[in-house]
Amino acid sequence: xxxxxxxxxxxxxxxxxxxxxxxxxxxxxxxxxxxxxxxxxxxxxxxxxxxxxxxxxxxxxxxxxxxxxxxxxxxxxxxxxxxxxxxxxxxxxxxxxxxxxxxxxxxxxxxxxxxxxxxxxxxxxxxxxxxxxxxxxxxxxxxxxxxxxxxxxxxxxxxxxxxxxxxxxxxxxxxxxxxxxxxxxxxxxxxxxxxxxxxxxxxxxxxxxxxxxxxxxxxxxxxxxxxxxxxxxxxxxxxxxxxxxxxxxxxxxxxxxxxxxxxxxxxxxxxxxxxxxxxxxxxxxxxxxxxxxxxxxxxxxxxxxxxxxxxxxxxxxxxxxxxxxxxxxxxxxxxxxxxxxxxxxxxxxxxxxxxxxxxxxx
Numbered sequence: 001x002x003x004x005x006x007x008x009x010x011x012x013x014x015x016x017x018x019x020x021x022x023x024x025x026x027x028x029x030x031x032x033x034x035x036x037x038x039x040x041x042x043x044x045x046x047x048x049x050x051x052x053x054x055x056x057x058x059x060x061x062x063x064x065x066x067x068x069x070x071x072x073x074x075x076x077x078x079x080x081x082x083x084x085x086x087x088x089x090x091x092x093x094x095x096x097x098x099x100x101x102x103x104x105x106x107x108x109x110x111x112x113x114x115x116x117x118x119x120x121x122x123x124x125x126x127x128x129x130x131x132x133x134x135x136x137x138x139x140x141x142x143x144x145x146x147x148x149x150x151x152x153x154x155x156x157x158x159x160x161x162x163x164x165x166x167x168x169x170x171x172x173x174x175x176x177x178x179x180x181x182x183x184x185x186x187x188x189x190x191x192x193x194x195x196x197x198x199x200x201x202x203x204x205x206x207x208x209x210x211x212x213x214x215x216x217x218x219x220x221x222x223x224x225x226x227x228x229x230x231x232x233x234x235x236x237x238x239x240x241x242x243x244x245x246x247x248x249x250x251x252x253x254x255x256x257x258x259x260x261x262x263x264x265x266x267x268x269x270x271x272x273x274x275x276x277x278x279x280x281x282x283x284x285x286x287x288x289x290x291x292x293x294x295x296x297x298x299x300x301x302x303x304x305x306x307x308x309x310x311x312x313x314x315x316x317x318x319x320x321x322x323x324x325x326x327x328x329x330x331x332x333x334x335x336x337x338x339x340x341x342x343x344x345x346x347x348x349x350x351x352x353x354x355x356x357x358x359x360x361x362x
Contacts (some may be wrong), residue, residue, distance in 0.1 A: 008304035026288075026350045028215035031281035032203055035214035035222050036192070038279035043087040043272065044189040050076070050083040051182040058148075058178040062171040067161045073174075074152055074259070077145075080181070081261045084145060086275070089229030092221050093198055094191035103136070104184050107255050108236065114141035118150050122170060130172035130180040146186070146256075148177040153258040159174025220352040224342075226282055229273040233304075234332045237266040241315050242328060249319035262315040267308035270335075274301045282346055285287040289349035293341060304331050 057076040061069040084105065087095075095101045095139040106114055117139055121129050128134040135143055149158065151174040152279035160174070191198055205212035212218050241262070254262035278282050278298060286294040307327055311318060318324045347353050 028219045032218040035280035039275050041192050044192055047083040048185040048189040050080040051185040054080045055178040055182040056174050062175050065163050071159045081256055082268050085265045086272040089225050090274045094188045100184050102140040106141045106146050114146055117141045118147055125169050130176050132176045135180050136177045141178050149259050198207045219350050223346055223352050226276055227343050230335050233266045233269045234335045238328055242319055246320045251315040251319045254315040257315050260314045263308045263311055267305045270301055270305045285349040286345040289345040293345055297338045300334050307331050
C-alpha cells in the first residue's frame with residue numbers, strides 16, 4: 001500500500017482534530033456527580049458524625065468532670081478536626097449560607113481577635129454563651145472549632161478536669177460551642193442531600209438556575225477548590241507560621257496550634273485535595289490531556305501527606321528545627337509544582353480558567 005504525504009498530513013490533521021474534539025467534550029456533568037457522591041456528601045456526612053460525637057463527649061465532660069472525660073473530649077476534638085480538614089477546601093455551597101463557614105472555622109485570626117473575645121467572655125461569665133441558640137447569634141469568633149479549642153486546651157482548661165465554679169461555666173460555654181458546631185455540620189450535610197435545592201443547580205445547571213448557569217461552571221468551582229486547597233496548605237497553613245527563617249517564625253498563626261493538630265490539619269486539607277482530584281473526575285481530565293501526569297500529581301500529594309503525618313511535632317518546634325523546616329520547604333516546592341502542572345492540564349482539558357482562587361481576600 002502506497003502512503004502519500006497527503007495521506008500522512010490528512011491523518012495528522014484528523015488526530016489533532018479528534019484530540020481537540022475530545023477536550024471540548026469533557027463530561028462536566030459526570031465530574032459534578034462524581035464530586036458530589038464520592039467527595040462532598042461523604043465528607044460532610046463524616047463531619048456531621050464527628051461533630052455530633054464531639055458534642056456528646058463535651059456534654060459528658062460537663063456532667064462528670066474528670067481527667068479521663070477531658071481526654072475523651074480532646075480525642076473527639078481531634079477526630080472532628082480531621083473530618084473538617086478534609087472538607088475545608090470546599091468553599092462553596094451550603095457551607096457559605098448564613099455565615100456557616102466562618103461560624104464553624106474563624107481562621108486565620110492574625111490579630112488574635114478570637115482569643116481576646118473568649119478571654120473576655122470567660123472573665124465576664126456571660127450566661128448567654130452557654131445556650132447554643134443564643135451563641136449562634138454572637139460573634140463568629142465565639143462559636144466554632146477555634147473557640148472550642150481554646151476552651152479545651154487554652155489557659156485555664158485544667159479547670160475542666162474537676163468540679164469547680166470556673167470550670168462549670170467554661171464547660172457550659174464549650175458545650176454550647178460543640179452543640180453549635182454539630183448543628184452547623186448537620187445543616188450543611190442535609191443541604192447537600194438528594195433532591196435538595198442546591199443539588200439541582202450543581203447537577204443540572206441552566207440559564208435560569210443559581211448559582212450555576214452551565215455545567216462548565218461547576219467544573220470551574222471544583223477546579224478552584226483543588227488549586228485553592230493546595231495554595232491554602234502551601235502558603236497559609238505552612239508558609240505563614242514557618243516564616244522566612246526561625247527568628248521570624250510565627251507558629252501561633254498556624255491553625256489548631258494549641259491542640260497540636262496543625263500539621264494533621266494541613267495533611268487533612270491535602271487528603272481533601274487528593275480525594276477531589278482522584279474521585280471527583282479531575283484526574284481523568286488530566287489523564288486525557290497528558291497521560292501519566294495524573295499519577296505524578298497523586299504521588300506528590302501522597303508524599304506530602306505522608307511527610308506531614310510523619311513529623312509528629314507541634315508547630316512551635318517544627319519552625320525552629322532546621323531539618324524539619326527543610327522538609328516543609330521541600331514539600332512546599334513540590335506542592336507548587338504539582339498544583340501548577342495539574343492546573344495547566346485541567347485548564348486545557350476541561351476548558352476552564354480563572355484569574356483568582358477561593359482564598360482571595362483572606
